Amino acid sequence: MITLKNVVKTYNHKNVVDGISFTIEKGELFGFLGPNGAGKTTTIKMIIGLLEPNEGEIWVNGIDVLKNKKLIYKDIGVVFELPNLYMRASIKNNLKIFAELYGLKDDRINEVMEDLQLCDKQDVKVEKLSKGWKQRVLIGRALLHKPKVLILDEPTSGLDPNTASLIHQYIKKLNEQGTTVVLTTHDMHEADELSHRVGIMHNGKLVAIGKPTELKSKYLKEEIEIKYVDNDSVVIKRLESRATETEKLISQLTSQGKLISMNTSGNSLAEVFAVLTGRELS
Numbered sequence: 304m305i306t307l308k309n310v311v312k313t314y315n316h317k318n319v320v321d322g323i324s325f326t327i328e329k330g331e332l333f334g335f336l337g338p339n340g341a342g343k344t345t346t347i348k349m350i351i352g353l354l355e356p357n358e359g360e361i362w363v364n365g366i367d368v369l370k371n372k373k374l375i376y377k378d379i380g381v382v383f384e385l386p387n388l389y390m391r392a393s394i395k396n397n398l399k400i401f402a403e404l405y406g407l408k409d410d411r412i413n414e415v416m417e418d419l420q421l422c423d424k425q426d427v428k429v430e431k432l433s434k435g436w437k438q439r440v441l442i443g444r445a446l447l448h449k450p451k452v453l454i455l456d457e458p459t460s461g462l463d464p465n466t467a468s469l470i471h472q473y474i475k476k477l478n479e480q481g482t483t484v485v486l487t488t489h490d491m492h493e494a495d496e497l498s499h500r501v502g503i504m505h506n507g508k509l510v511a512i513g514k515p516t517e518l519k520s521k522y523l524k525e526e527i528e529i530k531y532v533d534n535d536s537v538v539i540k541r542l543e544s545r546a547t548e549t550e551k552l553i554s555q556l557t558s559q560g561k562l563i564s565m566n567t568s569g570n571s572l573a574e575v576f577a578v579l580t581g582r583e584l585s
């Protein structure tokens with residue numbers, strides 16, 4: 304559905320996207336994970352033809368984006384982080400302006416407003432809405448023409464947990480109904496929870512790509528941190544989870560009443576990122 308081959312984007316002699324190649328399959332929910340400045344937004348902008356790469360090829364739905372960017376717009380819906388809505392117009396009118404561009408009827412506007420729970424405030428001016436409501440209007444607008452691919456740049460950044468969860472559920476539902484979804488995020492929980500596969504970006508490079516579970520089992524050793532009392536002092540040890548020695552020690556400490564706590568690690572994408580780059584994902 305989307306293929307990048309050796310794509311490079313250079314700003315001020317620096318490759319901010321540095322020769323990345325990958326394919327996103329039809330029907331996938333793909334998460335682009337990486338810290339600020341990793342190159343995620345630049346990559347997305349090249350996929351939708353907003354920026355031209357210095358090198359490489361990009362194909363969307365069999366179309367060469369560099370040669371035919373206009374042809375891809377009917378297939379793609381995009382939601383960027385910065386809201387570019389008509390602030391003085393109502394929710395409904397914002398959707399109407401776009402619906403008219405695509406030659407769509409009011410029925411479709413109502414359908415989208417219902418799906419995204421926007422009906423209650425449909426006549427309220429966008430400038431009066433919270434960030435979460437604005438984000439839902441943006442998603443609704445991107446979906447009016449029923450695109451085959453929905454691309455979202457940091458869809459829940461800065462939103463409260465309830466709105467973030469509503470948007471997550473909606474993204475999942477949409478994907479289950481057949482829409483290919485690509486999202487960028489620096490939130491590893493979001494990437495882990497939503498994505499079938501993730502691509503991890505760091506300094507313009509794609510440092511890993513795969514299913515979250517595959518990446519965790521490839522790069523992480525499951526460890527357990529135990530805290531226990533030994534000769535009146537507290538000891539903290541990190542041990543390999545499934546090792547026989549570890550199990551023996553835990554059962555010994557438990558029977559002696561010395562074990563204070565146990566915490567497993569080795570199961571988050573943030574740890575995969577740290578192993579791959581030697582940095583925290585912040």
Ligand SMILES: Nc1ncnc2c1ncn2[C@@H]1O[C@H](COP(=O)(O)OP(=O)(O)OP(=O)(O)O)[C@@H](O)[C@H]1O
Nearest residue numbers: 314315319337338339340341342343344345346489
């Ligand atoms: N127009 C531009 N001119 C110069 N440098 C740019 C430009 N746009 C982006 N960059 C640089 O390219 C790098 C990648 O930026 P990009 O926005 O793609 O990162 P990102 O992973 O999406 O991070 P964020 O979540 O902060 O947007 C950054 O170092 C950024 O400063």
